Amino acid sequence: MKYTVKSIYFLLGLLVVSCNEGIDPITAVDAGVDETAPLIVINKPIDGFQLKVPEAVAAITIDFEVRDDIEISTVSVAMDGTEIASYTGFLDYRYFIKDDLVYDNVTTGVHTLTITATDIDGKTTTSSIDFEKTPPYVPLYDGEMFYMPFDGDFNEQVTITAATEVGSPSLVGGISGNAYQGAADSYLRFPSADLAQGDEFSATFWLKIDPSDTRAGIINIAPAEPASPSDKPSGFGLIREGSADAQKFILLVGNGTNATWVNPGVPATIDPTLDEWVHFGISISATNAALYMNGELVGETAFTGIDWTGVGDLVIMSGDPNFNGWDHKTEKGQMDELRLYSKALTQQEIQNLIQ
Known part of the structure; x- marks a missing residue:
């Protein structure tokens, strides 16, 4: 009988221990003793965020948390010294989260958001x-x-429109x-329908290539x-090819029937081992297509004018998905300061941009 009773006690002890396993310890609180002020996150x-929108007056969503060791009494939210919201009577009296407070009167300039929390002490x-x-x-x-x-970010600034990210740029x-950093199978897309597609077109940007490809x-x-090659009857594309120590750049522009090539050879060739930024200018008029590098004209070709029939999105830092014939795919290098124009730029205008 004694052994039976001892066994029961032993089993009960095991049960108590096993029931406590996996349970987080409860922090003891001395009732009525408020030791710390509220914590605000x-x-x-x-801090330092820049809101970039085309509207003169915009809205912003405020997300914050307040914790206290005993009980929160009040929370006040102010913008530039003026209260915009206040809270009392909290369901969870030690923890308050507000992740959807919208303030819709943000004007151009620097603003200070201030949150004040008071506990019952x-x-x-x-x-x-x-x-x-x-x-x-x-x-x-x-x-x-x-x-x-x-x-x-990857926002276009004239319209404040975000480009579509493919992969992990x-x-x-x-x-x-900052500058764009390419990665394997990565690029940006932007609707070309939102861009003026007239008889003239130009692009300028800085580029530092990754010679691993x-x-x-x-x-x-x-x-x-046609699915292949990159030689398209409409639109345009800039590609590079060569070796690990010599890369040449080629511009192709479609006139509605076939592509006109600007393939200068040596003048448009760089040494990728130098790991240098190069400024590019593409200038297309109704009669001429030109390629500039570091402000110098490296090649130009007369042609009958660009055609935009059936073109897809603007694609940045890749030939994918529509201009990847001959393996002209992802550029894993860097790009900065990309601008497009609805006119043919002159050499002087391109040089002024570099300066």
Whole structure:
């Protein structure tokens, strides 16, 4: 009988131990003793955030959390010193989260968001961050219709439209601020229908290639058909090819029937082992297609004018999906300060851009 009772006690002990396994310990709180002030975490916007939208007055969503060791009494939210929201009577009296507070009167300039939390003992915490609504981008150059600086995002600045990201492109330090960083099977797409497709067209940008691939597509607006090669009857494309120590650049422009080539050879060849930024200018008029590198004319060809029939999206840093014949696919290098224009740029205009 004694052994039976001992066995029961032993089993009960095991049961208590096993039931406690996996349960987080409960933090003991001395009732009525408030030891610390509330803790505030501002999730959005982050300190230093820049709001870039075309509207003169915009909205922003505020996301924050408040915690206290005993009980939260009040929470106040202020913008530039003026209260915009306040909260009391919390369901969870130690933890309050607000992730959907919308403030719809953000004007151009720097703003300070301040959150103040007070607990039932009167202890108060204040936390602030600064953010800025930048003025809408105003095109700086004649005919400029598209500008992508890659400074913190992949947004086009004239219309504040985000490019579609394919793969895993990223951002690194560039010529001015950040720059686009390519990766395997990665590129950006932007609707070409939103761009003026007239008799004249130009593009300028800085480029630092990744020589691990001896062929790549740089930028294009091209039709899907014919599926191959890159020699298209409409639109345009800039490609590179060669070897690990000599890469030449070729511009192809479709006139409606076939592609006109600007293939200068040596003048448009770089040594990729130098790991240098090169400035490119593409200038297309109704009678001429020209390629510039570092402000110098490296090649030009007379032709009968660009045709835009059936073209797809603008594709940045790849020949995929429509201009990848002859293996001109992803460029894993870097690009910065991409601009497109609805006119044919002169050499002087391109040199002014570089300066």
